[in-house]
Amino acid sequence: MRSANPNFSTRERILGVAETLFARHGFAGASLRQVTAAAKVNLAAVNYHFGSKESLIEEVFRRRLDELNRHRLAALAAVQARADHTLEDVLDAFIRPALEQSMDSAGGAAFVRVLARAYAEHDERLRKFLSDNYGHVLRDFATAFARLLPQLDKEELYWRLDIVAGALTYAMADFGMIKRKSDVSEHSHREQAAQHLVRFAAAGLRA
Numbered sequence: 001m002r003s004a005n006p007n008f009s010t011r012e013r014i015l016g017v018a019e020t021l022f023a024r025h026g027f028a029g030a031s032l033r034q035v036t037a038a039a040k041v042n043l044a045a046v047n048y049h050f051g052s053k054e055s056l057i058e059e060v061f062r063r064r065l066d067e068l069n070r071h072r073l074a075a076l077a078a079v080q081a082r083a084d085h086t087l088e089d090v091l092d093a094f095i096r097p098a099l100e101q102s103m104d105s106a107g108g109a110a111f112v113r114v115l116a117r118a119y120a121e122h123d124e125r126l127r128k129f130l131s132d133n134y135g136h137v138l139r140d141f142a143t144a145f146a147r148l149l150p151q152l153d154k155e156e157l158y159w160r161l162d163i164v165a166g167a168l169t170y171a172m173a174d175f176g177m178i179k180r181k182s183d184v185s186e187h188s189h190r191e192q193a194a195q196h197l198v199r200f201a202a203a204g205l206r207a
Helices: 006-025 032-039 043-049 053-080 087-102 108-120 124-148 154-173 186-206
Strands: none
Touching (some): 032 043, 032 053, 053 087, 053 108, 053 124, 087 108, 087 124, 108 124, 108 154, 124 154
């Protein structure tokens, strides 16, 4: 079993602790000393698995974004295989996997805060890493949206998609006024959030 592998468990423990500390203190504010203390490992273990703090930060993102974007691209491929797919279908493929990950009990909420910090802290190296490794996913979706919205020029489309992505990040972070009621399951709450966001985004893109 995977959990029996000591290298795997140590690596995952470091990543989980780093994600929590980066979410709480930012990338500059959380030191490797804090990470090693919280993960109960020495600095040599961090260097062995990641090599540097910058590489550790990148792996925190890879651990979540690789999986998220696999799900997004699989959903997009399934949608595009249907000749009658709609704008709402493409939006659902973009939005639903992200909301599902954000509500994952195993650190989903912390990762949303980490992702927000990547842009709020204006870390150009990290932005380049995200663009180089995951920009193609956004471009694939932009191409799919462009086919369904031929009346929008590229600049206008990208403005609108940027706003949609911002609304999605807000929903992922659960900052909004609509909180889950005690008698509503997380699954139902996520479904409601996805449906409302898809409808709202489709209206904005078509306007």
